[in-house]
Structure formats: structure tokens, C-alpha cells
Amino acid sequence: MLTYSFADIGSDALYHHLYQCIRDDILCGKLPAEFKLPSKRSFAKNLGVSNITVENAYAQLQAEGYIYSVAKKGYYVTEISCFAQPAGSRTENLPGQEMALKKYIADFVSNRISPQQFPFSVWSKLLRETLLNLHEELLETPPWGGVLQLRRAISQHLKEFRNMDVSAEQIIIGAGTEYLYGLLIQLLGRDKIYAVEDPGYHKISSIYEANGVQCCFIPVNKRGIDLKRLQASSCHVVHISPSHHFPTGIVTPISKRYELLGWAVGQEGRYIIEDDYDSEFRLAGKPIPTLQSIDRSERVIYMNTFTKTLASTIRISYMVLPQPLLEEFEKRLSFYSCTVSNFEQYVLAQFIEEGYFEKHINRMRTHYRRVRDEVVQAVRKSALATCCEITEEDAGLHFLLRIDTKLPDEELLQRADKAGIRLSALTEYYGNPTNDAPAHTFVVNYSGLSEAEIPNVVKLLTECILGQG
Amino acid sequence: MLTYSFADIGSDALYHHLYQCIRDDILCGKLPAEFKLPSKRSFAKNLGVSNITVENAYAQLQAEGYIYSVAKKGYYVTEISCFAQPAGSRTENLPGQEMALKKYIADFVSNRISPQQFPFSVWSKLLRETLLNLHEELLETPPWGGVLQLRRAISQHLKEFRNMDVSAEQIIIGAGTEYLYGLLIQLLGRDKIYAVEDPGYHKISSIYEANGVQCCFIPVNKRGIDLKRLQASSCHVVHISPSHHFPTGIVTPISKRYELLGWAVGQEGRYIIEDDYDSEFRLAGKPIPTLQSIDRSERVIYMNTFTKTLASTIRISYMVLPQPLLEEFEKRLSFYSCTVSNFEQYVLAQFIEEGYFEKHINRMRTHYRRVRDEVVQAVRKSALATCCEITEEDAGLHFLLRIDTKLPDEELLQRADKAGIRLSALTEYYGNPTNDAPAHTFVVNYSGLSEAEIPNVVKLLTECILGQG
Secondary structure (H helix, E strand, C coil), X not given: CCCCXXXXXXXXXXXXXXXXXXXXXXXXXXXXCCCECCCHHHHHHHXXXXXXXXXXXXXXXXXXXCEEEECCCEEEECCCCCCCCCCCCXXXXXXXXXXXXXXXXXXXXXXXXXXXXXXXXXXXHHHHXXXXXXXXXXXXXXXXCCCHHHXXXXXXXXXXXXXXXXXXXXXXXXXXXXXXXXXXXXXXXXXXXXXEEECCCHHXXXXXXXXXXXXXXXXXXXXXXXXXXXXXXXCCEEEECCCCCCCCCCCCCHHHHHHHHHHHHCCCCCEEEEECCCHHHCCCCCCCCCHHHHCCCCCEEEXXXXXXXXXXXXXXXXXXXXXXXXXXXXXXXXXXCCCCCHHHHHHHHHHHHCCHHHHHHHHHHHHHHHHHHHHHHHHHHCHHHHHEEEECCCCCCEEXXXXXXXXXXXXXXXXXXXXXXXXXXXXXXXXXXXXCCXXXXXXXXXXXXXHHHHHHHHXXXXXXXXXXX | CCCCCCCCCCCCCHHHHHHHHHHHHHHCCCCCCCCECCCHHHHHHHHCCCHHHHHHHHHHHHHCCCEEEECCCEEEECXXXXXXXXXXXXXXXXXXXXXXXXXXXXXXXXXXXXXXXXXHHHHHHHHHHHHHHCHHHHHCCCCCCCCHHHHHHHHHHHHHHHCCCCCHHHEEEECCHHHHHHHHHHHHCCCCEEEEEECCCHHHHHHHHHCCCEEEEEEEECCEECHHHHHHCCCCEEEECCCCCCCCCCCCCHHHHHHHHHHHXXXXXXXXXXXXXXXXXXXXXXXXXXXXXXXXXXXXXXXEEHHHHCCCCCCCEEEECCHHHHHHHHHHHCCCCCCCCHXXXXXXXXXHHXXXXXXXXXXXXXHHHXXXXXXXXXXXXXXXXXXXXEECCCCCCEEEEEECCCCCHHHHHHHHHHCCEECEEHHHHCCCCCCCCCCCEEEEECCCCCHHHHHHHHHHHHHHHHCCC
């Protein structure tokens, strides 16, 4: 008869130990298919354990399908089609994935906020209060568009700061604009052709591609996206950032905005996705009216995000759907759960309602203006001054640096990288090679810089470009 | 000459008031296209304001495209292709969207956790510590798969509780499994056919449909998904929950698991998505080995979520990719930012590392077992006892209640709804009408019930079903 030792089994339950022994023997083939197991009673007697122990072990083996019972006959080992190979640690063989990101002395590519700038104490206070007072609400499944209190706060914010008249119901909260783009593709249709700005923000076209929808690069001129090219294309949806084009910083003038609305109404099913991603950080003048606020034809989908204004690691964005699309969304896509945690939705709602968001934006704007001024001044005082030009420095968080050089962009970028400076060239943001990309122009995102490090960073940059050091 | 009043402008800057007056006149058509504006100097004199005021107003109008300047000539109103209609409040006309969800006396459909069960004090403590100590980390963009510390904690947890040998690198964090399914479609391909269990969790097929991929309903039998039907189909990817099928509660036996792995290796490009969504709450016996842990062919994608174990309003789920798919993901999809906030990733990491998660699961399991026992007992003591059967009560958070009745399901559901009880019929979970759905069987999810309310709720339910009251 089968025999197993019950010595040294530690705190393991007897039945579980027995279960494991039999299971292992089945898996390694020692107990072949159709093998008849001993009767519970005689097995128990033989092993010196209680009947219950054997019974529990058999029950577990049976529940997991290792054995089966035949009425009035007993227990048999199941036929298992392919036996397991001996388990080895698979993790050891993994090619080392690059988990840690390279540390740069200065990163002119990412949007970052330094710990000194994030409102940690207010955020902590609101979190503490929320966790104390909103137990029920925190655990209540929110409507598909997100927590209503947050959507009301955003609606009020949009009224005050963008003069937009949207109801809380039209606002859909999501874990980042990237996620919301994915939803929009499902809403507007996979058969549509999506126009994106060229140059533009890489990720947008990547998302369209990853979702298998056709995406078309339309050049940008001094007034924003080229309308003639858009009209000549067969695109149905155009994705633009009229308040502040990335990376050129171009602001689409109001007349052009009306022309774009004209394009949208020109054909059934045309839509404009208005990405207002960092309009809060316009450093000069008043913000320009959004397309959404002057649209009377319900063709504009407005999007904005707190990942730029608050922190890129808090993933909260939103979109404002015109009424017909909202109804369509409810019908087809409202089965999706909201992707943002209630905890952060409630904290953000209070952060906005209690005026902290406005204060934070004002503080950040002042901070960024100061950083920008210092960077621009440092460049102008440096040896670069005579061979470079800075443009579009009024529109949030980055400017363009055109350098008078014979060196190829690639060479300059490599030198910068070697020196610990992460920089990107304007050419990198072009998707269509036939659209003329200006060379020797670099995108300088200064959002992650502290004032103290500016002199050193600009010195390093100068050395890279001029080839000293 | 143009004249505007500067009385009653409150705290508005003079230039901004002037800008608004002119802009409004342009928008309403009072100042037509090509209208020449007064020279700055004479306009300033006329209005009794400084030159700077007019200059700033013109600059703002020009920046926004309302006017343009011609060198040495002056400023002209831009041609705007379609004039705005008078703005009315659009929010008032919105058809009232159902924002508040209906309140039920008992909800047997949703997965919920009551505030008494959520570990608020520990979560608060960890949040406070995180916000105090991890300023840099909280604002640092995490790798595309998520915060490494959390992925390490999950890897350790999987080793201890599921005997799974996966590296932190293989784990990808996302804001809910719904979001991760969307990523998987992008990873595995839109041209693939996806098999889902019938009956099954609605949302899975909804997500495949919303993403425009072909989805096929394969019936479930007593050993899990019907393998013959799967083999006969032309499906490439099968989506299953072998540890605990929803809603029938069926556990796929080990022999069937090997057969499924055999199916996967039978053809290039076949994959199994193993949804292990509430394996932590198996109320009897030991958990069964996952497909992932016995897979040697790298065809299993393991998924699990904290939305069931912690709270459905904290949106954190993860998937474990086999190495070749991980490399493919990195190549094509790693441009996506992680959708979960760093703040919650770090808190959850510590929650797991410091043993709170294990304690929480144990506590919840005990709690759910008690609630289940009381619900089952209350039903067995009620007038329902003679005309109902309870099955699959050992597998987490719900059981099936088959009722011996002549009333159609629809009628029973309506009665329950009227009485304030949210209930669902097993038939509702079937996608293919040709797959025989057993009538008069209801899915009873008891996770949101407190012990105190059980007698009353079961009484209500009995009255509904037996038609009294």
C-alpha cells in the first residue's frame, strides 16, 4: 500500500500534507492514470492518521480534479494529458529588463514637478479629512463618468477659468488622456480617419496606431493645423491643441478656430478633439476662448488633464462630450467602470472647490515664469547668445531653441545625452517625412528645473553645443 | 470714433475691459471684417486711458486672432467665417442624465465592501507615511509596468499565496482589469478571435465588442469551458476564470487545465487569459494551482485585481505576461503611461509588504464565510426552504439559488426590484441564446450584506418569490 511519512511536516495540516504527497506523485507520474487509491479507512489505519485526514485529502484532490470517485468502488487517479516538467525558477532566466530609468542632470523632455512645488501638506490634509469623513462615499461605485462631486467642481472651474458652459454630466473622468483617447476611438468609430498635427505629441499617433485606426499627419503652419490640407484629406476627426500647440507653441487664432468649426459642420460625423492640455500655464495675456465654448454644432470634444497642472504621477484627466455623443457613450460604453480611484477623485474635488487648485496654478505659473526667465537670460548671457534664437517662450513650460550650427541634430543630441542632458529635437516630433522639419531646433521643457541648477545646466548645454568641455 | 465706457468695471484691468468690449463687438458683427481700428494714440486719448492700455488690449486681440496689423497702416478686424450665435446656457437644456444610482435595500449584484470592513485606519496611516516620506518617489514617472516596489510586493505575494514564480518585471499594473483587457487586445491583435465563457461575466464580451474584435461564446460544462467546442472553433485566445467561474462557481479541475494548456500549444499564436479575480475568497479547501504556474509553454496571461479584495473603488489590477509577450509589449506599447496614481501604488505596496493585505484577506474571508452561513441558514429556515436549492456556495462571494417556481424569471426579478432587492438571473449571463440557460436560477452575491440585515433581507426575498406581502 501507498505510504507517506508524516515526520517533519511542521505546522502543515495533516490532511494538507497527505494531499500534497499524493498530488506530487500524480504529477510526477508515480501514480499513473486510473490507479486505484486505497480505501479511506485502510489508508488511514496504515498511515496512523484519522479517517477524517484521509477524507479531507481525497476531497481536496477530487475538488482539484487530480482524482475522481466511482460510486461504491473508490477513488482513481485522473488521466492528465501532459505531465508537468520539473519546475525550475523561471525568473532567473529573464533577460534583465531596464527597470530603472536613466538619471539625467537635466531633463528637458519630460513634464515634471519638483517635490518643492507639489502641495503635499494641503493634499495630505484633504486626504486625511476624506478618509475620516467619507467612508460610505469612498466605497460607493461612482457613476460611469466619475464621482459627481469632482465633475461639478471641474464644471465650475471651467466656467470660471475658461468661460465654458458645461454641465457636470458632460464630463467624463479617466486615468489619463491616453486612456480617454482609447475610449474616443471606441466611441467615434474604428472606421474613421483621425488627423493629427505634424509636428505633434508623439503619443497621440502611437495610440491611434496601437488601436489599429488610420491616422493622418496634417502639417501645422503659423495659424495652427493647415486647413487646406485637412480639407483635402478624407479625415473625419481632427485632433488639435489650439491653445498651445506642442511642440511649436503656436496658438490658433480665433478666425482659424471658426474655420475649423466650419470644417466640422461641413460633413456628417466630423469631430474636433480639442486638447487643452496646458492652457493654464500660458505665461502672458489672457487665455484664448476654447473651441468648445464657441462651438454651436456639438462637434467639439474638449479634453484636459491634471497630470500637467498637478503631477504627472496622479493620473486624472477628463473630457467634455457634446450631448449627442454623451448619449451614444451612455448607450454603448457606460459599462466601463471609471478608471480613477474614488479616493483621489474626492480629494481632487475638494482641492478644486476649496480654492487650492487656483492658488496652486497661480503659484506654478509664477514659478514657471521665473524659471523660464532665468533659463532664457542664462542662454542670452552665454556664449550661445550669438548663435541661437529662442521662440514661443510665452506658451507654457517649454520654448524652442534654434541653433546656428553645421552639426547634425543627431550629433548634438548625443553630446547632450553624454553630458547628462535629456533634450529632444523638433524633427523628432514630425510623423510625415515629407513635411519639412526645421533642423537645429530643440524643444526645451524647463518644467523640471529648479532655479538653483539653471546656471550649471545652461553652462553644460553651451559646452555641448559649442563642443567645448 | 469707437467709444466704450469704463464705468463699473470693478477690479477688471482696464486693458482687459477694453479687449472684451472690442471682442464682443467683433463677435456680434458690430465691427465687421476689415474694419480699421483707431490708432492706439488717438483711441487712448478719446477713451481717457493710457496708450499702454490700448496697446495691451490690441495685443491680446491680435494674439487671439480677432484683429491683425498691417505694417505702417494699423489694425484691422479679422474675417471670421461663421459668427457665433448669442450664447445661451446650454446646460439647462440637457436631458437629465440619471446621475444617482438607485438605492437598494439589498444589492445581490454588485461586489461591494461595507465601510466597517475596509481597513481605513491602516490605509490612512500608510498614506500619511507615504506622503511624508516619499516626496521624490511620488512625483517620479514610474516604469511603464508600474511602480517597481508594488510589482515586487505582488511578485512575493504570488509566490507565497499562489505558488507562482514570476518576476516583478513580468507584472503590469493597470487601472482595472477592463483597462488591461484593452491593452491585451492591442498586444495580441485585433485580427484574433477571442473565446469567452458562456455564461460569463458580461463586461468581458462587451469590451471585445466595443473594441471591434470578434468574440465567440463557448459553453461551460461541469469541468469549466467546453474544450471540444473550443477546439472546433477558430478561436485564438480563450478568456477563462478556472479558479472560480462566474457566475456558476465551477472550478476547473487540474486535468482540464492541462488539456487547456495542450490546446494552447496546439497552434502558433494561441493564448489563455487566466482571470483569477477572486481566488483569495475560496471559502473551503486550499486554492488550486493556477494555469500560469503549470504552464511551460509561455501561453498563459495571468490577471488579478485588488478591486475585489480591497475595494472596487480603488482601481488597481495587474497582469503577468510571459516573457515573449512582455518583450512584444515593451516594443509596441510601452509608450503608454501607467494608469494608476503613484500615490496609491506606493500605499498598496506597503500594505502588502507589511502583511496588512494578508490579514485583510483572512479577515474578509472569515467575514464572508459568516455572512454566507447566515444567508444560507436564513434561506433554509425560511418558507423558501422547500422550494429552492443552493449550489456552489464554497466559491467566493456568491452562490446560485435555484427556485422551484412556475413564474418566469422576469417576473421574479421585477418583484425583487420593487421590493428594493437587486438580483440577477443566471440567464442574464448567457451571451449565446442557443446555449441552454437554466431558468429560475439566481446569482446571489452577498458581499455587500451586513450580518444584521440578513434576516430582514431574506424575509423580503422570500415574500417576493412566494408572492406574499
